[in-house]
Amino acid sequence: MAVSYAVGVVVLLVVVTAGAPAATWYPPVALAGLAVPPVGSLTRARWAALAPDRTVLGSAFSIESLTDDLSYVVGPVLATVLGAVAPAVCPLATVALVLTGAVVMAARSAGTPRRPRARRLRGVAGPLAVPGVRVLTAAYVATGVVFGGLQVGVTAAAGAAGHAAAAGPVYGGFGVASMVSGLAYGAVHWQVAPARRVVAGFGALAVGCALLAAAGSLPALAAAILLPGLAMAPTLITGATLATELAPPAQRTEAYAWLSAATAVGVATGTAVTGRIVGTAPHSGFLVPAGAAAVAAVLVAARVRR
Structure with a gap:
């Protein structure tokens, strides 16, 4: 490849x-x-x-x-x-x-020793035959919508404020916040079930993206983007952990690939939909990733209750 x-x-x-x-x-x-x-x-x-x-x-x-x-x-x-x-x-x-x-x-x-063959699920669906993997894959579309929607939204908001060149540094704050939270998150021994942590992560992403829509100035935007940044890495980390538990060992790679594909679909969707909205209302574009993250939280929460 x-x-x-x-x-x-x-x-x-x-x-x-x-x-x-x-x-x-x-x-x-x-x-x-x-x-x-x-x-x-x-x-x-x-x-x-x-x-x-x-x-x-x-x-x-x-x-x-x-x-x-x-x-x-x-x-x-x-x-x-x-x-x-x-x-x-x-x-x-x-x-x-x-x-x-x-x-x-x-x-x-x-040089890695080969492990004995593990059981694989039959059928074309592969790991998607597991209901939990299907729900998680659908939810992961929202992570892509957040990535794509925030990039377009930040660019539009910075341009509307007359500081288009500031879009890069502002969005960079999202990545830095995600790095910091990812390191801190990995150092904690969590007692809460991964599925519940995924719900909390998507909920935090939804709230953070919604707050961006209310940011009335560039400094406020730079500060507000830290919240979804802090929520992103823990959500992705826990989602990967949950996929590891849900998918059959022999099909974990395929399950991870589905999550990556779902994220890519979300990026394309979030970029396109947000791009159409920001043309008339720059800050309203942030409601697209906020809504997607909220839907993902509801999907996973509904699965957890079963």
Whole structure:
């Protein structure tokens, strides 16, 4: 997959720099998009195999969340700087990172002892045959809506305030808050069931995003975005822990992949829907991720009560 991704990006770079018609851009973009290695799913599956204890696993997932948040904070900044200096460097840098990561992960996996085959659920649904996994996957769409909706909403709100350049630093506060809460969350030995913590996490995301809609100034927006940031990492960490418990061991990687796919769908949906709203009412766009998180909290809570 990493090689296919590299081919897609390089071909895209060639056709764009050659001035080819825009229609020729789509095939390599599609190839690159389809071939993005599922690093998150594979990493979570490896953590689950190496740290089967719930407490240790939660700490491991918090470390992974930290690296994810760090990439979200540093990545856009690097892309902006590199894009201003040499635009072609950005896609080539992603190719180098993806290929290097794939080689390292493959080398590390090669020496791992194989475990006995575990029971797999039959049928095309795979882990989605488990009701809890289905509900969690549906709820994870909301995490993507929060990511996509907040990016668009912050950009629109900063622009409406006359400080468009401040959108990056303000959204960066979301990532920093998520990193801090993820580290703190992983250090705690939780007695509350993961499902209930997921409900609390989505509830906090809903409240935090709703408060953003009421932020009347840029400083207020920068302060308010810290709440959904503080809630995001614990929600993702606990969701991954819950998926580990719900999915059959042999299909955990597939379950994690469904969560990642649901998040991607949410990002696309949140970006599109919020983008249409902010054109007429910039701050109202934050109600989209707020509503999505609230629905997710209700879905998981309804499942917990059964």
